[in-house]
Amino acid sequence: MQPLSDHDEVLFRQIHPGFVEDGVPSSQPFRPTPKDQNKLSVDRSSAITPEASFTLFQENGGATIAVYGLSVGDFASEAIICHPDPLPELNNPAHAIADYSPHKTSQHKTIAKRLKRLAIARGCFHPRASTKAEEKT
Amino acid sequence: MGKSFKLRYEGARFNGTRLPVDVLTDLPAFRDLLVAYAKDEWRALHADRQRVPKGFDKSISLDLIAIEDGSAIPNLDWDRSTAQAALPGFVDQLESIVDSSFGQLVALIDGAGHGQFPKSLGSEHIRALNKLGSGLRNSERIEFVGTKGADGGVVYLDSVRRKALITRVRETYQSRIESVGTLRGTQIDDVGVGGHILVSTSTYKEIKIPLEADRVKDEFDGNIESEVQFDLQVEMDNNDQLRSIVEVFDVGLIDAEIGAHVQRCRTRIEEIGRLEPGWHDGSGDKIAPAALENAFRFLSRRPSLSRTYKVYPTLEGGITFEFEVEGWDLTVEFLGSGGVELYGVEIEGNREIAPTPFIDLSADFLNEFDNRVKGQN
Numbered sequence: 238m239q240p241l242s243d244h245d246e247v248l249f250r251q252i253h254p255g256f257v258e259d260g261v262p263s264s265q266p267f268r269p270t271p272k273d274q275n276k277l278s279v280d281r282s283s284a285i286t287p288e289a290s291f292t293l294f295q296e297n298g299g300a301t302i303a304v305y306g307l308s309v310g311d312f313a314s315e316a317i318i319c320h321p322d323p324l325p326e327l328n329n330p331a332h333a334i335a336d337y338s339p340h341k342t343s344q345h346k347t348i349a350k351r352l353k354r355l356a357i358a359r360g361c362f363h364p365r366a367s368t369k370a371e372e373k374t
Numbered sequence: 375m376g377k378s379f380k381l382r383y384e385g386a387r388f389n390g391t392r393l394p395v396d397v398l399t400d401l402p403a404f405r406d407l408l409v410a411y412a413k414d415e416w417r418a419l420h421a422d423r424q425r426v427p428k429g430f431d432k433s434i435s436l437d438l439i440a441i442e443d444g445s446a447i448p449n450l451d452w453d454r455s456t457a458q459a460a461l462p463g464f465v466d467q468l469e470s471i472v473d474s475s476f477g478q479l480v481a482l483i484d485g486a487g488h489g490q491f492p493k494s495l496g497s498e499h500i501r502a503l504n505k506l507g508s509g510l511r512n513s514e515r516i517e518f519v520g521t522k523g524a525d526g527g528v529v530y531l532d533s534v535r536r537k538a539l540i541t542r543v544r545e546t547y548q549s550r551i552e553s554v555g556t557l558r559g560t561q562i563d564d565v566g567v568g569g570h571i572l573v574s575t576s577t578y579k580e581i582k583i584p585l586e587a588d589r590v591k592d593e594f595d596g597n598i599e600s601e602v603q604f605d606l607q608v609e610m611d612n613n614d615q616l617r618s619i620v621e622v623f624d625v626g627l628i629d630a631e632i633g634a635h636v637q638r639c640r641t642r643i644e645e646i647g648r649l650e651p652g653w654h655d656g657s658g659d660k661i662a663p664a665a666l667e668n669a670f671r672f673l674s675r676r677p678s679l680s681r682t683y684k685v686y687p688t689l690e691g692g693i694t695f696e697f698e699v700e701g702w703d704l705t706v707e708f709l710g711s712g713g714v715e716l717y718g719v720e721i722e723g724n725r726e727i728a729p730t731p732f733i734d735l736s737a738d739f740l741n742e743f744d745n746r747v748k749g750q751n
Contacts (some may be wrong), residue, residue: 253654255687258642263686263696264705270689272657299655347726350703350719 239303241281241319241333244310248279248288248319248333249362251301262305268337268349269357275338282306284331287362298325304363305356307335316340316346376452377472379404380442383512384530385582386444396509397645398523401448403505404479405436410498411475412468417465424712433468434458447519463728484523485534486542490724493547494611500545507536546617552605553577554628554636554674563586571625572603576640577670581606582626587608601633602626603674628677635680636673642685649687659691662710668735669693669708675740679747699747702727706743716746 239255241248256263269277280290287304296302310318312335323330383402387394409587412434412490416426434457436450462623466738485491495503523529555575562569569590573581574715583604585594594602605624608616628636634691643666651660672695675682682697698704704727716739717729727746732739 254655255646255649257656258684258686261684263684263694265686265688265694270657291604327543343729347719347728350705350717354703354719356723 238321238327241309241321242282244308244313246309247282247288247306247359248309248312248335248356249282249285249289249304249306250277250356251277251294252303252305253300254302255318257302262303262353262357264280264346264349264353266305267352268321268345269308276322276334276336279307279319279333279335280329280331286331290331292364293327293329295327303361306362307361309357315352317348345370375533376454376457377469377476378439379436379450379452380447380519381450382517382519383446383448384517385445387511387514391443391446393441393446393448394509394688399508399539400506401436401438401450401506403502403643404450405434407499407502407506408436408454408475409434410477410496410502412471413498414496415471415474415478419471425433427461427464429461433457433464434472435460435749447622451702452543456649473711475499476646480518480521480523480529482539483518483531483535484521484529486539488524488571491539491542494545495543496613497545500540500543503536503539503543505534507531510536536734546609546611548607548620550607551604551616552671553582553672554601554603554633554640554677555598556625557594557602559598562590571602573604576644581619583622585622585625597627600630601628601636601677603677604627605674632677632680635683638675639673639680639683639685640670641691643673645692646685646687649680653687654689658687658689661687661693661711662691664712665708666707666709668712668714669695672706672708672714672736675735676743702746704746716742718746 250266252262252266256266269275291301291304312319316339317335318338319333319335322332322334324332397596409431413426436452439451440449440560454465457468488614510533512533515530517528517530522527535616555573555577557571558571558574567585567589570582570584571590571594573583577583603626607621608619608621611617647661647666649661652658679697683695688694693708695706701721702718703721707715712734714732715729718727
């Protein structure tokens with residue numbers, strides 16, 4: 238599929254409860270896990286709302302406590318291209334992937350730290366109450 | 375029915391099925407060592423109980439039922455019906471415990487033959503070891519028939535291995551501990567020269583730390599309930615309980631506000647330590663003891679930044695501290711292997727610190743960490 242080209246489109250990322258302390262997310266959810274094979278799962282804001290993305294993730298068996306967002310442009314600043322990746326079997330036409338494969342795994346950690354900062358600066362999309370992380374930035 | 379243990383006495387004295395009476399004390403000593411391990415096993419299986427049940431000792435009785443030919447091979451028999459009479463209802467569990475205890479006994483003796491010794495042993499184990507094989511002469515040995523050691527041969531006890539075990543293994547071992555606790559009391563001795571502070575900790579319960587009277591008076595008096603950071607050389611017993619303090623490397627009060635943040639971080643680490651495998655939607659390893667230990671140690675060594683630390687688990691069973699200092703967003707990652715990794719990104723600039731590994735929470739790591747947090751990069 239063609240890469241996403243609207244650099245302003247925000248892509249939603251679910252944050253597991255284990256990766257939040259005192260309202261501040263870890264940088265770990267902003268990089269792929271070993272089983273993700275360099276592809277970070279996100280949902281397109283052009284196709285789903287943050288609330289629906291949150292609910293759908295839970296309905297598909299995942300644990301989440303917050304939805305943060307990064308734009309296609311944010312990923313592009315780290316040389317990460319995003320592609321649509323609809324998952325009809327999970328009732329998720331909004332699914333997309335951010336492809337970290339141009340980078341060595343050893344680089345993912347520092348990339349994730351920069352992306353985390355950008356995500357916190359955008360604010361938590363769901364639930365919408367302000368978090369300590371936003372207050373800090 | 376039950377279990378049989380055969381001890382083959384190898385040596386000229388034992389030919390023709392002869393067992394001199396001076397080695398007969400080995401038989402109860404063997405049984406006592408087996409019982410010592412069995413008690414440990416029972417306590418491990420029943421962590422809610424402090425003592426073994428009444429009748430436990432009697433339930434592991436051994437009977438000499440034969441001395442086989444060849445060389446003297448006393449057959450010691452553990453009988454299920456005897457065990458049932460002494461400790462009704464636990465026979466199956468006891469059989470499994472006796473099996474496991476024999477395995478540990480054999481491993482102890484085989485280990486001694488290969489230079490491997492436990493950190494410490496309980497007093498019951500040591501008393502039994504002092505008797506087992508005490509009648510052996512040079513070139514004689516007791517073989518544990520049916521066992522296989524690290525070298526593929528039968529496991530045996532001779533006077534060399536026995537001496538190594540008795541002299542190398544003690545009831546206690548020394549260790550260095552760095553942690554934080556809460557000041558509960560202070561005392562100065564009658565002469566006014568020495569004293570101690572009483573510190574309450576979650577791991578070691580209450581510790582009495584000896585200090586000069588001047589320090590007790592000037593630094594700690596009037597600060598009850600404050601957080602204390604300490605670095606000690608201690609003597610531990612085989613249950614990892616603190617027995618005594620050998621040397622005080624460092625002890626000091628932590629500022630009250632910092633103390634509260636240290637406690638917050640400690641609570642968070644403890645919470646993370648309770649995560650079960652699969653905690654992250656089916657993935658996510660249990661947090662490794664080495665990572666937990668390093669996280670606690672790091673917190674006690676560098677408490678001043680605890681206000682900024684955010685603590686998280688990793689999927690690989692480690693722990694991260696993420697925090698901002700001197701214009702940098704840093705991560706200290708405690709790996710499940712016991713290693714430590716430092717990495718970060720500049721907050722307002724483009725520089726980064728690529729993941730830098732360290733073998734453990736070493737002086738090298740702490741120096742590098744201190745350089746980074748002081749802005750020396």
